[in-house]
Amino acid sequence: MLTDSQRERIVVVLVSPRNPLNIGAVARAMANFGFSRLSVVAPYEPHWREARSAVGAPQLLANAHQAASLSEAVRDCTLVMGTGTLTHRKAEQPVVRLNELASMVDRELHSGGQIAVVFGPEKHGLTREDLSYCHVLVEIPTDAQQPSMNLGQAAAVCLYEMATRGGTSIAGSGTAEDRIDAAAKVSNSPKQAPTSGNLDILAGLIEEVMVAAEYSPRMMQEANRHDLRLILRRMDLNAVDSRRALGLFRRILRRLHIPKS
Amino acid sequence: MLTDSQRERIVVVLVSPRNPLNIGAVARAMANFGFSRLSVVAPYEPHWREARSAVGAPQLLANAHQAASLSEAVRDCTLVMGTGTLTHRKAEQPVVRLNELASMVDRELHSGGQIAVVFGPEKHGLTREDLSYCHVLVEIPTDAQQPSMNLGQAAAVCLYEMATRGGTSIAGSGTAEDRIDAAAKVSNSPKQAPTSGNLDILAGLIEEVMVAAEYSPRMMQEANRHDLRLILRRMDLNAVDSRRALGLFRRILRRLHIPKS
Numbered sequence: 001m002l003t004d005s006q007r008e009r010i011v012v013v014l015v016s017p018r019n020p021l022n023i024g025a026v027a028r029a030m031a032n033f034g035f036s037r038l039s040v041v042a043p044y045e046p047h048w049r050e051a052r053s054a055v056g057a058p059q060l061l062a063n064a065h066q067a068a069s070l071s072e073a074v075r076d077c078t079l080v081m082g083t084g085t086l087t088h089r090k091a092e093q094p095v096v097r098l099n100e101l102a103s104m105v106d107r108e109l110h111s112g113g114q115i116a117v118v119f120g121p122e123k124h125g126l127t128r129e130d131l132s133y134c135h136v137l138v139e140i141p142t143d144a145q146q147p148s149m150n151l152g153q154a155a156a157v158c159l160y161e162m163a164t165r166g167g168t169s170i171a172g173s174g175t176a177e178d179r180i181d182a183a184a185k186v187s188n189s190p191k192q193a194p195t196s197g198n199l200d201i202l203a204g205l206i207e208e209v210m211v212a213a214e215y216s217p218r219m220m221q222e223a224n225r226h227d228l229r230l231i232l233r234r235m236d237l238n239a240v241d242s243r244r245a246l247g248l249f250r251r252i253l254r255r256l257h258i259p260k261s
Numbered sequence: 262m263l264t265d266s267q268r269e270r271i272v273v274v275l276v277s278p279r280n281p282l283n284i285g286a287v288a289r290a291m292a293n294f295g296f297s298r299l300s301v302v303a304p305y306e307p308h309w310r311e312a313r314s315a316v317g318a319p320q321l322l323a324n325a326h327q328a329a330s331l332s333e334a335v336r337d338c339t340l341v342m343g344t345g346t347l348t349h350r351k352a353e354q355p356v357v358r359l360n361e362l363a364s365m366v367d368r369e370l371h372s373g374g375q376i377a378v379v380f381g382p383e384k385h386g387l388t389r390e391d392l393s394y395c396h397v398l399v400e401i402p403t404d405a406q407q408p409s410m411n412l413g414q415a416a417a418v419c420l421y422e423m424a425t426r427g428g429t430s431i432a433g434s435g436t437a438e439d440r441i442d443a444a445a446k447v448s449n450s451p452k453q454a455p456t457s458g459n460l461d462i463l464a465g466l467i468e469e470v471m472v473a474a475e476y477s478p479r480m481m482q483e484a485n486r487h488d489l490r491l492i493l494r495r496m497d498l499n500a501v502d503s504r505r506a507l508g509l510f511r512r513i514l515r516r517l518h519i520p521k522s
Contacts, residue, residue, distance in 0.1 A: 001402075029414050031407035056407040099425060141262075141425055146292035146317035149417070153290050156414035157421045164360060164402055 002167040004034065006109050010162065011037040011065075013073045013118040015130055017151060018044040022122060024051030024061065025152025031057035032156070033163035038064040039073040039116075053152075070118065070133050075197035078113035079104075080233075082134035083158060084125045087147040091137045092128070092230050098140050098158065102165035109166075112192050117158060122151050132229040133196060194242035199232045202242060205249045212256040263428040265295065267370050271423065272298040272326075274334045274379040276391055278412060279305040283383060285312030285322065286413025292318035293417070294424035299325040300334040300377075314413075331379065331394050336458035339374035340365075341494075343395035344419060345386045348408040352398045353389070353491050359401050359419065363426035370427075373453050378419060383412050393490040394457060455503035460493045463503060466510045473517040 002010075012030055017023050017040065027038060038060060040048065054061045067073035074080045081104075086095065096104055108115050118134060120126030125148075131137060140154060149157075194202075206228060210216055216224050237245070263271075273291055278284050278301065288299060299321060301309065315322045328334035335341045342365075347356065357365055369376050379395060381387030386409075392398060401415060410418075455463075467489060471477055477485050498506070 025411055025414065028407075028411055032403040032410050032414075034404040034406075053411070055411070056409065098421075142293040143295040145295075146289075148317065149293050150286055150289055150314070150316070150413065152411065153286065153293075153414055153417035156410070156417050160359075160418045160421075 002034075002105075002109075002163055006167060007035050007163070008037065009109060009113070010035060010105070010115045010117065011039050011073075011077065012155065012159070013039045013041060013067075013070065013116050014043075014151070015041045015070055015118060015126060016044060016121040017048070017119075018122050019151075020045050020048040020051040021053045022151040023048045024053030024055075024057075025150075026119070026155040027051070027054040027057040027060045027064070029152060029156040029159050031060055033159040035159055035163070036060055036063070039067055040064055041067045041070050041073050070130055071196070071200055074116040074118070074133060075195060075200070076114055077116040077196050078193035079108040079136075080116045080118060080134045080196055081136050081138050082118045082120075082126050082131045083138045083140060083154060084120065085142050085147040085149075086137075086139055087142075087144055089128075091131070093131065093134060093234060094136045096136045096138050098138055098161055099165075101138050101158065101161050102168075104136070105162055105166050106168070108193075114195070116196075117162070119151060119155055129226065132226050133233075135233045192239045194237055194239045198239070198242050198246075199229075199237075202246050202249070203228050203232055205246060205253065209249050209253050209256065212253060263295070263366075263370075263424055267428060268296050268424070269298065270370060270374070271296060271366070271376045271378065272300050272334075272338065273416065273420070274300045274302060274328075274331065274377050275304075275412070276302045276331055276379060276387060277305060277382040278309070278380075279383050280412075281306050281309040281312040282314045283412040284309045285314030285316075285318075286411075287380070287416040288312070288315040288318040288321045288325070290413060290417040290420050292321055294420040296420055296424070297321055297324070300328055301325055302328045302331050302334050331391055332457070332461055335377040335379070335394060336456060336461070337375055338377040338457050339454035340369040340397075341377045341379060341395045341457055342397050342399050343379045343381075343387050343392045344399045344401060344415060345381065346403050346408040346410075347398075347400055348403075348405055350389075352392070354392065354395060354495060355397045357397045357399050359399055359422055360426075362399050362419065362422050363429075365397070366423055366427050367429070369454075375456070377457075378423070380412060380416055390487065393487050394494075396494045453500045455498055455500045459500070459503050459507075460490075460498075463507050463510070464489050464493055466507060466514065470510050470514050470517065473514060 012035060014023060014026060023040060030038060049061050051061060105115060120130060140149060140157060142149060207225060210224065273296060275284060275287060284301060291299060310322050312322065366376060381391060401410060401418060403410060468486060
């Protein structure tokens with residue numbers, strides 16, 4: 001089982017949910033499995049906070065964060081996990097089966113990170129663009145005949161899996177408290193991953209360099225931006241690597257802007 | 262993973278569901294995880310089969326069985342599993358944690374049985390009376406602060422657990438097909454459990470004997486009936502034991518009815 005303080009480092013993110021009843025259902029499942037941090041990105045209905053389906057979780061809905069973009073919602077997270085099925089898509093990032101979710105969450109919590117678990121809109125799930133902000137795609141193993149899950153049910157299954165099977169894989173010989181202390185120590189170490197926001201800053205800077213160096217034509221910028229997000233998340237940089245890369249590209253950019261003598 | 266033929270031996274039973282949307286949501290989750298047999302006991306709304314929430318599962322709803330009582334719905338099952346939390350109740354039967362569900366299902370499938378997974382109505386879950394028809398109570402490990410799950414979400418979590426973690430614990434060295442063959446062989450052996458319907462017949466006969474023997478006053482009959490159902494399910498009789506007991510009590514009853522000379 002995850003501890004309360006571990007659950008507080010996990011945020012559930014809903015991208016453009018259409019039906020407030022589904023938002024409420026997600027909030028209810030979060031309360032059922034002891035999670036409290038919800039972030040809703042660009043919701044379709046303005047009055048989603050009043051969803052009556054949030055049985056036992058009205059406060060959780062009231063405290064939910066509303067973000068304008070997925071990038072903003074996951075800014076402070078060091079591991080962003082998209083959810084979905086692979087029936088109608090080919091993943092551009094590593095795929096994690098749902099039964100491996102808990103051990104991945106454990107490793108990230110152990111190294112002091114913050115985690116986002118991201119669910120897409122009801123109709124089509126996360127887009128390719130949304131997924132470019134995700135380090136991994138968590139595959140929910142549904143039947144090929146009927147792969148598409150209801151949003152509230154998909155969230156319930158993922159939260160159940162994390163809550164009940166998380167907090168055990170980094171076992172060691174010590175007590176739970178020893179392990180929490182160890183995790184806290186690690187969190188000050190340079191092994192920690194950069195946040196999604198740090199990667200966005202790095203990506204923006206690299207893009208500026210690409211423009212300044214006349215690396216790619218304007219019509220390729222959008223595609224390059226997409227690939228860059230994916231590559232940076234796939235590289236598994238630690239926070240120090242990420243700061244170094246930032247310093248290097250800043251230097252390159254400055255040099256590129258100096259007129260040639 | 263459970264095979265298709267294993268899933269066909271598992272029936273999902275909803276006792277007195279009030280909201281057709283929840284029935285539809287259960288049907289959808291069943292389709293997501295490859296289950297097809299639904300039985301609805303005394304539904305509140307007559308038009309439950311038209312629930313629009315059964316996305317991708319209208320045929321499953323159309324084929325669902327409607328039963329007048331839980332006893333009738335589980336008649337052919339050899340293992341009846343009630344679901345719920347233990348926050349507001351003390352179980353009268355063995356409690357199985359949700360993460361142990363798959364291995365229990367595997368054992369029953371292996372010995373050729375039929376399984377029911379039973380969900381109670383939205384408001385209060387399964388009653389003590391409903392649970393007296395269950396061999397075990399499957400405990401969904403929800404937070405003590407907010408234990409009550411939405412019906413569709415509770416079903417999704419249980420079905421996910423069975424579908425993805427079932428079919429593996431009876432591993433052995435053979436292939437999946439060897440194991441299915443072995444299970445089929447066992448199903449003809451006397452180790453098979455009696456069906457819930459067989460136990461109901463035995464319970465009815467024992468009650469007749471209790472009356473004929475003037476064992477208990479009339480006002481105790483309801484309580485005795487309840488306890489008898491529980492005891493018979495706790496005894497873990499095999500089909501042969503159950504037939505023997507039936508024969509014995511028939512003989513006793515006949516003797517009791519012969520006027521003393």
